[in-house]
Amino acid sequence: MTPRRLVLPAALMTAGLILSAVMATAAKTPHPQDDDPLTGVRVGLPASWTGRATPSESMEILVLAGHADSQGIEGAGTSGAAVDRGGARPMDARMRDELFWNRRVRDAVVTTGQARGLKIRSYEPDQLTIANEEDPRTNWSVGRRHHDAGGYALEIHFDAYGRHGVGSGLIPNLRSPATRIDESLALNFGRYPINFRGGLGAPRRGISILEIGKLEGQLERALRAPHSRKAVVAALALRIVEAIELGIGGTPGPATQRLSSPPDVDDNVPQAMDRRTTAVDG
Numbered sequence: 001m002t003p004r005r006l007v008l009p010a011a012l013m014t015a016g017l018i019l020s021a022v023m024a025t026a027a028k029t030p031h032p033q034d035d036d037p038l039t040g041v042r043v044g045l046p047a048s049w050t051g052r053a054t055p056s057e058s059m060e061i062l063v064l065a066g067h068a069d070s071q072g073i074e075g076a077g078t079s080g081a082a083v084d085r086g087g088a089r090p091m092d093a094r095m096r097d098e099l100f101w102n103r104r105v106r107d108a109v110v111t112t113g114q115a116r117g118l119k120i121r122s123y124e125p126d127q128l129t130i131a132n133e134e135d136p137r138t139n140w141s142v143g144r145r146h147h148d149a150g151g152y153a154l155e156i157h158f159d160a161y162g163r164h165g166v167g168s169g170l171i172p173n174l175r176s177p178a179t180r181i182d183e184s185l186a187l188n189f190g191r192y193p194i195n196f197r198g199g200l201g202a203p204r205r206g207i208s209i210l211e212i213g214k215l216e217g218q219l220e221r222a223l224r225a226p227h228s229r230k231a232v233v234a235a236l237a238l239r240i241v242e243a244i245e246l247g248i249g250g251t252p253g254p255a256t257q258r259l260s261s262p263p264d265v266d267d268n269v270p271q272a273m274d275r276r277t278t279a280v281d282g
């Protein structure tokens with residue numbers, strides 16, 4: 001056989017492969033659990049809670065950076081795939097990469113939210129390690145006080161890479177019924193089971209947890225690349241703020257309609273398993 005005679009069958013084969021790939025894509029029904037182009041895989045665990053409690057218009061939102069006070073101890077968060085698998089240098093030598101990004105997103109959410117008229121602020125413990133979780137300065141203590149005073153507390157996280165992590169999604173506070181803010185964030189990012197890991201430390205103290213995505217792959221690359229970092233953090237913040245706005249109820253939209261879906265059954269609050277939020281792996 002001459003190379004020339006190979007051209008046609010090879011081209012046909014290539015065309016056939018492309019065609020079947022296109023057909024497979026077209027036939028695939030879109031599903032909420034499909035990977036998000038920015039944040040990657042969503043949580044795929046069964047969850048049937050619905051956030052129905054209506055936040056008051058004046059409800060103040062407190063945004064926390066996950067693991068802000070637990071560096072160097074259990075519950076430090078994930079180092080991310082770039083550092084652990086790729087050998088990259090940490091973004092900041094004093095902390096795991098997850099905290100570096102949690103803080104960036106926290107601050108961007110507050111700036112964006114305030115610019116859009118939300119009553120929203122952040123808390124920074126100003127100390128990377130507070131050994132006693134009941135210390136009044138910890139995220140947990142401050143978040144619990146905020147919740148108990150009638151506010152909404154949200155802690156930003158990135159999940160661990162690979163099989164150590166689960167994916168993006170919201171874990172609602174367990175100290176009171178889930179709100180429509182929780183519902184809106186779950187519709188946008190994914191929905192964790194209400195009793196994930198037996199009830200994590202933060203939700204048991206009235207703090208909802210948002211896992212933005214696994215700290216790996218496209219999301220982590222786009223965060224780490226200096227030319228795209230700012231835009232990615234801004235896009236994540238805007239997505240979070242818009243979801244909060246929909247939950248508060250100012251803007252009618254598709255998500256608002258879905259908020260009034262019929263009740264589900266699995267709203268039971270679990271028994272205790274008191275460990276630091278996502279202790280080992282983010």
Ligand SMILES: [Zn+2]
Pocket residue numbers: 066067077078098157158159277278281282
């Ligand atoms: Zn975390």
